[in-house]
Amino acid sequence: MFNLEEELKNLPELPGVYIMHAKDDTIIYVGKAKILKNRVRQYFGSNKNHSPKVVAMVSNIAYFEYIVTDSEVEALVLECNLIKKHRPKYNILLKDDKQYPYIKVTINKDYPSVFMTRTLKKDGAKYFGPFAGMQTVKTALEIVQKIFKPPLCKRKFPEDIGKGRPCLNFHISNCFGPCIKGNVSKDEYRKVFFDICAFLEGDHEKLVRNMREEMLEASKNMEFEKAASIRDKIDAIRKFEEKQKIINTDHQTDMDIIAGARLGNHYFVEIFFVRKGKITGRNNYRIDGTKDSLDGEVMSDFVTQFYAESEDIPREILVEYKIDDSGVIKDWLRAKRQGAIELLFPQKGEKRKLIEMVHKNAEIAAENYRINNIKLEEKKSKILSELAKKLSLEVIPKRIESYDISNIQGSDNVASMVVFVDGKPSKKDYRNFKIKSFEGQNDFLSMQEVIYRRFRHAIEEQNKIDEGTLKKENAKFLPLPDLILLDGGKGQLSSVMEIMETIDMEIPVFGMVKDSRHRTRGLVSTSGEIEISPIDSVFKFLERVQDEVHKSAIGYHRKLRSKALNKSELDNIKGIGDVRKAALMKAFKSVDNIKKASLSELLEVVDKRSADAIVQYFKEKN
Numbered sequence: 001m002f003n004l005e006e007e008l009k010n011l012p013e014l015p016g017v018y019i020m021h022a023k024d025d026t027i028i029y030v031g032k033a034k035i036l037k038n039r040v041r042q043y044f045g046s047n048k049n050h051s052p053k054v055v056a057m058v059s060n061i062a063y064f065e066y067i068v069t070d071s072e073v074e075a076l077v078l079e080c081n082l083i084k085k086h087r088p089k090y091n092i093l094l095k096d097d098k099q100y101p102y103i104k105v106t107i108n109k110d111y112p113s114v115f116m117t118r119t120l121k122k123d124g125a126k127y128f129g130p131f132a133g134m135q136t137v138k139t140a141l142e143i144v145q146k147i148f149k150p151p152l153c154k155r156k157f158p159e160d161i162g163k164g165r166p167c168l169n170f171h172i173s174n175c176f177g178p179c180i181k182g183n184v185s186k187d188e189y190r191k192v193f194f195d196i197c198a199f200l201e202g203d204h205e206k207l208v209r210n211m212r213e214e215m216l217e218a219s220k221n222m223e224f225e226k227a228a229s230i231r232d233k234i235d236a237i238r239k240f241e242e243k244q245k246i247i248n249t250d251h252q253t254d255m256d257i258i259a260g261a262r263l264g265n266h267y268f269v270e271i272f273f274v275r276k277g278k279i280t281g282r283n284n285y286r287i288d289g290t291k292d293s294l295d296g297e298v299m300s301d302f303v304t305q306f307y308a309e310s311e312d313i314p315r316e317i318l319v320e321y322k323i324d325d326s327g328v329i330k331d332w333l334r335a336k337r338q339g340a341i342e343l344l345f346p347q348k349g350e351k352r353k354l355i356e357m358v359h360k361n362a363e364i365a366a367e368n369y370r371i372n373n374i375k376l377e378e379k380k381s382k383i384l385s386e387l388a389k390k391l392s393l394e395v396i397p398k399r400i401e402s403y404d405i406s407n408i409q410g411s412d413n414v415a416s417m418v419v420f421v422d423g424k425p426s427k428k429d430y431r432n433f434k435i436k437s438f439e440g441q442n443d444f445l446s447m448q449e450v451i452y453r454r455f456r457h458a459i460e461e462q463n464k465i466d467e468g469t470l471k472k473e474n475a476k477f478l479p480l481p482d483l484i485l486l487d488g489g490k491g492q493l494s495s496v497m498e499i500m501e502t503i504d505m506e507i508p509v510f511g512m513v514k515d516s517r518h519r520t521r522g523l524v525s526t527s528g529e530i531e532i533s534p535i536d537s538v539f540k541f542l543e544r545v546q547d548e549v550h551k552s553a554i555g556y557h558r559k560l561r562s563k564a565l566n567k568s569e570l571d572n573i574k575g576i577g578d579v580r581k582a583a584l585m586k587a588f589k590s591v592d593n594i595k596k597a598s599l600s601e602l603l604e605v606v607d608k609r610s611a612d613a614i615v616q617y618f619k620e621k622n
Helices: 004-010 036-043 052-059 072-086 134-148 186-201 204-220 224-243 295-309 326-337 349-390 443-467 490-502 537-566 578-588 591-596 599-603 608-621
Strands: 016-021 027-033 063-068 102-105 114-117 126-128 255-263 266-275 278-288 316-319 342-344 399-408 411-421 431-434 483-487 509-514 520-525 528-531
Touching (some): 004 063, 027 072, 102 134, 114 134, 126 186, 204 224, 255 349, 266 295, 326 342, 490 509
Antiparallel strands (some): 255 266
């Protein structure tokens, strides 16, 4: 049994990570601390200095655990990893954790090539980026191809020189033809790729200066075709330069510039990538659930989560607001970059102007989201009005619930309930059920059981609310739906209508029927089938609901089967969650070794409460 007072007393005065759990063992928050004892105890003190978000989180904490680390930097890294793995409800989450694309030039090889990659390696090649997306990389590679004409074919050099005829790209002047014997020497081949690197690095002046010298030399030697080719390259580079945004012509330091703008419960973060004084890319993020978070807190979480995934860390990072634990984060970034780094919060001068430029872009992103959201809400409202009209409903269905059954040949019967509020999925209201009243395959009985249990829970919760023993916002099965959509036809509909009459619930119920190819066909009521045109927006909405509930039911069924296959005896021990289980298995390699371990050996891996629980469990079992 978790004793809060005792656990708070036993907290060590060491750096580490603390993990907050809800009653169902779900991890709801992960944090780092310089001194665990001081930081964790703050949560359970007076609420007057806490934000509404922290107050809400603390009210849902059933127990906590912690992991001691050797330093604050180690705690920061572990915190990042745990947040990424568990995505806790009360942490600020960076949803877009994709790897950015780069352009790679294999200048470390005798015959280099140039292409896009998402993986950075210390292999001697040159990497350029990051770029904000594939289209940006594609455009950059097209410009490289137009100016320098590197080979696009899959021939290997020097092995394939002189083998076969040159391809079409050579004949249309889109390749300098290294495959033709005697056409291009190794040094000439490599020089093209050194020029590509200089171009991508942004060192255009030096590149153009060298090209001009080559052009004049070619002219003197009466190589007019070669001179004209070089002239065309110079013109193309100059035209490309005109399109590029130049940030600073005096200081060519690589930097990332980060700024943000608020919109209600959302925070829009914009990041610009500047390399060699020019913007090479940008991206923006929408971070939800930030209403009660300070600007510095959002920026701190963004920086740690973003650079945890990035291998390309520039010399300077400009951030709009001073971030929490900036010293620790800077040490971590320095170690990750393996070089000096500046984490700056400029308040004036040229760098402040850069921050303001990026901030304006974040404001534009927030405003575009607001406008698009309004349009989307109007569209959804129109669809729901049309749905109400087609189904002859008295009210527009603001809350729609849909149900589906999943099993494998009658085994492991489960059901899912998905909820759409104002036309969009409300995933926090989704519920899953294990069928308990019978074994075997019977979708009609399964649907009856699920509907009965769902509304029984609602009635019980309403009674508790009336008695004052439950807060309305903590109810899991309220409010009631305005419309129920079943994944199934007349059989499922009839079985559910029997239950609805028994429990005296007057809520419209319809079945979603499928065609012979298992695709959405329309709706069925007690009076018969309601045909809806496939090109109708209402049909598209129903198709989405049916797909969502089917995906949810299948996903829950797979999760249970996977959990059963991967179940460990450690799962039976109270207080041993995924984090501690992973630490124990890493240290002892098997459950048998954990059984044989002494208390002192266990204490080297987990805290005393967990070690005592493990010893007691296996003692009682034996």
